[in-house]
Amino acid sequence: MAEVGSAALLTALIIAAYVVVAAPLGARTRRPLLVASARNGLLVVAGFMTVAALALALAFLRHDFNIRYVAENSNRAMPWYYGLAALWGGQPGSLLFWAWTLTLFAALAVHLNWRRNSELMPAVMAVLMGIALFFLVLLNFISSPFERLWALSDGRVIGAVLQPPATIPYFPIEGRGLNPLLWDHGMMAHPPMLLLGYMSVSIPYAFAMAALLTGNLSTRWLRATRRWTLMSWGFLTAGNLFGAWWAYHVLGWGGYWGWDPVENAALMPWLVMSAYLHSVIMQEKRGMLKVWNLGLIIVAFNLAIFGTFVVRSGVLSSVHAFAQSSLGPLFFMFLGTALLFSLALLFSRLALLRDERHLDGMLSRESAFLYNNLLLVAIAAATFLGVIFPILTEALRNVKITVGPPYYQQVNGPLLLGLVALMGIGPLLPWRRTALPLLVQVLRVPLVALVITLAGLLAGGVRSPGPLLGFGVAALVLAAHVQEFYTGMRARQRVTGEPALTALVTLTTRNRQRYGGYLVHLGLVLVTVGVVASSFFQVSKAVTLAPGQRVTVGRYTLTYEQLSRRQEPGKNVTFARMAVAKDGRDLGAIRPGKAFYPNFNDQPASEIVIRTTLLEDLYVVLNSWGEDGSASFYVFVNPMVAWLWIGGAGLLVGGLVAW
Incomplete structure (x- = not known):
C-alpha cells in the first residue's frame, strides 16, 4: 500500500x-x-x-x-x-x-x-x-x-x-x-x-x-x-x-468552549462566512x-x-x-x-467594483445587514487579536503570554449580544428606509416579549445583568421570528385557504433562502439560551469522599459506594460507583471512571457521566483516588446545556432548508 x-x-x-x-x-x-x-x-x-x-x-x-x-x-x-x-x-x-x-x-x-x-x-x-x-x-x-x-x-x-x-x-x-x-x-x-x-x-x-x-x-x-x-x-x-x-x-x-487557540481558529472563518452569507444578499438585490x-x-x-x-x-x-x-x-x-x-x-x-446603490437610511434592511456584518467581523477581529497576541509578544519581547477566557468573554460577550438583538430587529425592517414610528409599531410584539421576560426574571430573583440581557434579547428575537412566520402564514391562508400547517410548510419551501435563514436565527436563539444559562447558573463542587460518604450539589445528592476496576478491549478502566438522588428521589447508580491505554499510561482519559434533561445536566468526573479507597470528584450541575445542542441542530436544519 x-x-x-x-x-x-x-x-x-x-x-x-x-x-x-x-x-x-x-x-x-x-x-x-x-x-x-x-x-x-x-x-x-x-x-x-x-x-x-x-x-x-x-x-x-x-x-x-x-x-x-x-x-x-x-x-x-x-x-x-x-x-x-x-x-x-x-x-x-x-x-x-x-x-x-x-x-x-x-x-x-x-x-x-x-x-x-x-x-x-x-x-x-x-x-x-x-x-x-x-x-x-x-x-x-x-x-x-x-x-x-x-x-x-x-x-x-x-x-x-x-x-x-x-x-x-x-x-x-x-x-x-x-x-x-x-x-x-x-x-x-x-x-x-x-x-x-x-x-x-x-x-x-x-x-x-x-x-x-x-x-x-x-x-x-x-x-x-x-x-x-x-x-x-x-x-x-x-x-x-x-x-x-x-x-x-x-x-x-x-x-464546552474554553476559547482555546484552536477552537478560536475554527470559529473565525465561521464568523466571516456568516457575514458573507448576509452581505452577499445586498449585492444580489x-x-x-x-x-x-x-x-x-x-x-x-x-x-x-x-x-x-x-x-x-x-x-x-x-x-x-x-x-x-x-x-x-x-x-x-x-x-x-x-x-x-x-x-x-x-x-x-477597484474601478470595476463601484456600488450601484448606497444606503438610503440608517434604519433599513440594508443597514441591518451592514451592522450585522460589522458585528460579526468585529467578533472575528477581536478573536484573531486574542489568538495572535501570544505569538507577537513572544516574537517581539520573548515573553509568553496567555490570553484566557476572561478577555473573550468581556470583549466578545457584548458584541454577541448586540448581534443576537439585531437578528430580532433586522428581518422586520423594510428595504431603503424606515420611519421611527413604523419601527416601534413592527417591534411592538417583540418588545412586549422582552418586557414580560425581564419582569419574570426579576420576579424570580435574577439580578445579574448578564442573564437579564441574554434571556431578554433571546425572547425578543424569538417573538420577532414567530411574528414573521405567523404573518407570512396568515397572508398565504387568506389567498389560498390552506390549513395553517400546510400554509406554513409551503411558505417555507417556496421562500427557502429567507425562511431557512429565520430557522438559523431561531437555532441561534436556543444556543444563546443554553450558553447564558450554563454560564451564569452553573453549580460546581470539588470533593474527596470515603466509601459511604455523600455530597450535595444543587438538588442532587451523590453517595460514593466503592472503587472498582474492569478490563475492556484496548484499555483498563478504574471507576467509582455512586448512587444518585434528586430531591430525595432515587435516580439509580452512575460509574464515572478513568481509562488507561497501553503506551499512554501517563495520559488517562476521563470517562465522564452526564445525565441530561432539558433543564439541566448532572456532570460527574472521577479525578483521582487513594490507596485507602477514597476518591476525588468534580461535580457540576449545568443548566440547559441541551438547548445548545438542540439549537446547533437547528442551525444545520436551517442551512439545509436554505439550500
Missing part, C-alpha cells in the same frame, strides 16, 4: 502542476483543447488522490505497521472504525484528507459549471489546483503519510519513503494507537467536518479570484457559489458544534458591498489556512494542536502569498 500511495501522490503532484500552467495558458492563447486537457488533468488528480486515500485506509484496516503513520496512530485493539478515523488523526493523514477532498470538490465544481460559467473555469481550475499543489508538495516531500520504517544494522529504526542504503524493512509487532482523547465517537465527526469546512471555503474563493482575474464581476460568480458557500458554512457549523460536544463529554472540565464581499471571502479563505497553520505549527499551546513541526513556516509562507496575491488582485479591479 505504501508504494501505491506514494506513487499516486507523486503523480497527482505532477499533473496538478500541469493544470496550474495549462488552464490559464489555454485561456490566454484561446486554445480550447489545452483548457480541456487541463480539465481532464484535474479529474485525473482527483482520481489519484482517491487512490492515495484508499491506500492509507486499507493500510490501517490491514494493520500495516511498516508504514510509520499507521504504526503511530493505530493498533490491533482499536475497533475498525477508529482505524479508519485514524486517517485524519495525525498530521500527515489530515493533510491527505484536506487535499483529497479538495480535489473531489474541485472536480465537481468544475463539472457543474463547465458550460454555465465557461469563461471562469480556466482561472478556477488554476486557483484550486494551485492550492492543491501546496498540499501535495507537503505530502510528497515534508510530511508523507506513506513513510515506511527501516531497520539499520545497528538496530536503530528510521523512517523514509524510499529505502535508504544498508537497511531492511522494519515491521513492529504492534502499533502505538491513537491518543486516548481520540478514542471517542466524536472522532468520527468533528475532525472531518472541520477539515471539510476549511477546505470547502476554497471553492467560493477560487470563483472570486477567477472573477477578478477575468474581470467578469457580475453576480454570476455569486450565484454559482451560493450553495458551495452554504455547504462550507454548514461544515464549519457542524465542526464547531461537534467540537464543543466532544470537549464537553471528553475533557472533563465541565464546559441592491448592487451594494461588492468590494466588501470579495474582501470577506478572501479573509475567510486565509483564516481557514490560518486555522490549519495554528493546528500544525505548534506555535500555540493547545490540547487540540499537533506538536511543533517544520510545517508552520511553510503554512505561514503560503498564507502570506495567498493574502498578498488576493489583495493585489482586488485592488487592481
Whole structure:
C-alpha cells in the first residue's frame, strides 16, 4: 500500500502542476483543447488522490505497521472504525484528507459549471489546483503519510519513503494507537467536518479570484457559489458544534468552549462566512458591498489556512494542536502569498467594483445587514487579536503570554449580544428606509416579549445583568421570528385557504433562502439560551469522599459506594460507583471512571457521566483516588446545556432548508 500511495501522490503532484500552467495558458492563447486537457488533468488528480486515500485506509484496516503513520496512530485493539478515523488523526493523514477532498470538490465544481460559467473555469481550475499543489508538495516531500520504517544494522529504526542504503524493512509487532482523547465517537465527526469546512471555503474563493482575474464581476460568480458557500458554512457549523460536544463529554472540565487557540481558529472563518452569507444578499438585490464581499471571502479563505497553520505549527499551546513541526513556516509562507496575491488582485479591479446603490437610511434592511456584518467581523477581529497576541509578544519581547477566557468573554460577550438583538430587529425592517414610528409599531410584539421576560426574571430573583440581557434579547428575537412566520402564514391562508400547517410548510419551501435563514436565527436563539444559562447558573463542587460518604450539589445528592476496576478491549478502566438522588428521589447508580491505554499510561482519559434533561445536566468526573479507597470528584450541575445542542441542530436544519 505504501508504494501505491506514494506513487499516486507523486503523480497527482505532477499533473496538478500541469493544470496550474495549462488552464490559464489555454485561456490566454484561446486554445480550447489545452483548457480541456487541463480539465481532464484535474479529474485525473482527483482520481489519484482517491487512490492515495484508499491506500492509507486499507493500510490501517490491514494493520500495516511498516508504514510509520499507521504504526503511530493505530493498533490491533482499536475497533475498525477508529482505524479508519485514524486517517485524519495525525498530521500527515489530515493533510491527505484536506487535499483529497479538495480535489473531489474541485472536480465537481468544475463539472457543474463547465458550460454555465465557461469563461471562469480556466482561472478556477488554476486557483484550486494551485492550492492543491501546496498540499501535495507537503505530502510528497515534508510530511508523507506513506513513510515506511527501516531497520539499520545497528538496530536503530528510521523512517523514509524510499529505502535508504544498508537497511531492511522494519515491521513492529504492534502499533502505538491513537491518543486516548481520540478514542471517542466524536472522532468520527468533528475532525472531518472541520477539515471539510476549511477546505470547502476554497471553492467560493477560487470563483472570486477567477472573477477578478477575468474581470467578469457580475453576480454570476455569486450565484454559482451560493450553495458551495452554504455547504462550507454548514461544515464549519457542524465542526464547531461537534467540537464543543466532544470537549464537553471528553475533557472533563465541565464546559464546552474554553476559547482555546484552536477552537478560536475554527470559529473565525465561521464568523466571516456568516457575514458573507448576509452581505452577499445586498449585492444580489441592491448592487451594494461588492468590494466588501470579495474582501470577506478572501479573509475567510486565509483564516481557514490560518486555522490549519495554528493546528500544525505548534506555535500555540493547545490540547487540540499537533506538536511543533517544520510545517508552520511553510503554512505561514503560503498564507502570506495567498493574502498578498488576493489583495493585489482586488485592488487592481477597484474601478470595476463601484456600488450601484448606497444606503438610503440608517434604519433599513440594508443597514441591518451592514451592522450585522460589522458585528460579526468585529467578533472575528477581536478573536484573531486574542489568538495572535501570544505569538507577537513572544516574537517581539520573548515573553509568553496567555490570553484566557476572561478577555473573550468581556470583549466578545457584548458584541454577541448586540448581534443576537439585531437578528430580532433586522428581518422586520423594510428595504431603503424606515420611519421611527413604523419601527416601534413592527417591534411592538417583540418588545412586549422582552418586557414580560425581564419582569419574570426579576420576579424570580435574577439580578445579574448578564442573564437579564441574554434571556431578554433571546425572547425578543424569538417573538420577532414567530411574528414573521405567523404573518407570512396568515397572508398565504387568506389567498389560498390552506390549513395553517400546510400554509406554513409551503411558505417555507417556496421562500427557502429567507425562511431557512429565520430557522438559523431561531437555532441561534436556543444556543444563546443554553450558553447564558450554563454560564451564569452553573453549580460546581470539588470533593474527596470515603466509601459511604455523600455530597450535595444543587438538588442532587451523590453517595460514593466503592472503587472498582474492569478490563475492556484496548484499555483498563478504574471507576467509582455512586448512587444518585434528586430531591430525595432515587435516580439509580452512575460509574464515572478513568481509562488507561497501553503506551499512554501517563495520559488517562476521563470517562465522564452526564445525565441530561432539558433543564439541566448532572456532570460527574472521577479525578483521582487513594490507596485507602477514597476518591476525588468534580461535580457540576449545568443548566440547559441541551438547548445548545438542540439549537446547533437547528442551525444545520436551517442551512439545509436554505439550500
